[in-house]
Amino acid sequence: MHTHHCDVLILGAGPAGLAAALAAARCGRQVIILDDNPRPGGQIWRDGPRVQLPALARRYQSAVANAPNIRLLSGARLIARPSAQSVLYETAEKSGIVHWQRLILCCGARELFLPFPGWTLPGVTGAGGLQAQIKHGLTLRGERVVIAGSGPLLLAAASTVGKAGGKVVAVIEQAPRAALLRFAAGLWRWPDKLRQLCTLMPGHLHTASQVIEARGEDRLQTVLVRHAGETREIPCDRLATGYGLIPNLEPGLIFGCATLHDALRVDEQQRTSVENIFAAGECTGFGGSELALAEGEIAGYVAAERPEAARQAIARRQRWRRFARALNRTFILPDALKQVVTPQTLLCRCEDIRCGDVQDATCWQEAKLSQRCGMGACQGRSCAASARWLYGWPLPQPREPLSPARTETLIALAKSAP
Structure with missing residues (x-):
């Protein structure tokens, strides 16, 4: 020690x-x-x-x-x-x-992850998570990538994918086009951000849209995208999602x-x-x-x-x-995004807990005690935030240890207690 x-x-x-x-x-x-x-x-x-x-x-x-x-x-x-x-x-x-x-x-x-059917298929990651993999050496040469969610991280992820050899076939942004245009029109106050936007702006940008399902057998093959009440299918090899931070x-x-x-x-x-x-x-x-x-x-x-x-x-x-x-005004998340979640949608991938298993719980602690939600390797860092956004639960108080620790570390903690 x-x-x-x-x-x-x-x-x-x-x-x-x-x-x-x-x-x-x-x-x-x-x-x-x-x-x-x-x-x-x-x-x-x-x-x-x-x-x-x-x-x-x-x-x-x-x-x-x-x-x-x-x-x-x-x-x-x-x-x-x-x-x-x-x-x-x-x-x-x-x-x-x-x-x-x-x-x-x-x-x-x-990153905030919003669950949807098929989000745990191999090939589906967070937008920031995919960036991190690329920075650590992942190549995407020839792979078709869909990036979906909300916020400027999507554009940064699209740029990173392109530099890694991937082909961005669609950027699915939930914010409406009018909101994005108002935001862009105000960027003259921050010239560096305006230049950055011009550099990062991809083709195939779809506004007021949402990925509602990822499909595939052993790994991702296509995604379903909803726009203005209509649904279309986009073939792809990877899907990166992120709904802000x-x-x-x-x-x-x-x-x-x-x-x-x-x-x-x-x-x-x-x-x-x-x-x-x-x-x-x-x-x-x-x-x-x-x-x-x-x-x-x-x-x-x-x-x-x-x-x-x-x-x-x-x-x-x-x-x-x-x-x-x-x-934050531009990329605020509407409650309509929750409609994609079904009772069978997986919420906690570590413990295989579905949304229907916890939808009647009143708080994170109740979901954790009754269904082991958040008891796996990530200790609820992903699913706890998703559940709070979906169900409006109060902010949970964390408990120590904050991360899984070795036995000798926990013994040291006990010895150091006043």
Whole structure:
């Protein structure tokens, strides 16, 4: 068991976490970053053998690597909170405890999956999941790919698929065309985003549409798409779906941080409701990497007791908050998307639980206790969020350990309990 002490502990090495670390380090604080990925960058700057990272990402990674007062612990999963100001983590080889004076939560977000008949067929993945596979070496040469769901991640996924040799035969976006045109017309306020949209905009974009079924024998062969009450079938080899992002709240919830609109609630200085705990990036709400960088910088300076140094970041945050509001208005998910779910649709693939098995439950805990929903390898990270969106259940309180852990790690947790 390794024990570490620091002035500022940062959970997450995405854009917000890297910006927070650099800001706190500039103020002379000793910083530790705890991240469960093998390399820093988070999901948006995910590194890999086939990745050419943006110059901005490389600058942040290099600055963190060269800062003498920043220590990065990669491949480290958060397991529990042994005390009010410490965390227990585990890597593939060891476990450890970090004691901190200030904590900054930069835990990011994950994809929202909406179940539909056939979504567990081989060949069906998340849109971000397919991007991650490609960045780690997957080739799609000659494969026909349908990308479906909602939000700008679909366009980014389409671009990544094309670069990997795949053929994007359709991008199925649930938002109506009028909403997309209004959004695009307002992008003159953010010229970089307008140029990015022009670069990423694919052909075969179908608006106000939804994939309602994936079909195939041993693997995916076709998808059914509904538009304006009509259904058509599209042959394909892969389907990547994603309905936006949901904040990773679990670390904040085990520390008792309050939430607002299913995200961690923060004030203008990125402080949470718990003393000495801050939050930044997509765990406070989705807004893109630019907003995450600004929020992380603010949190880092304030945690280091230098709030006056955050003035420029506060101005940038305001600009990108406006972009985030426009983005979230455009891609809001209507309840009509729920109509595709049938009682036989699989909800929890780990435990083979179907939607009809839990549709009468009143909360996640009830579904978990009665049907083992969420008791498998992913510990409900996918199906819990899907069920909440489908049935309107209240936000569940996470329990420790947050991730499956080795016996010796759990023994260490028991010994460290006050």
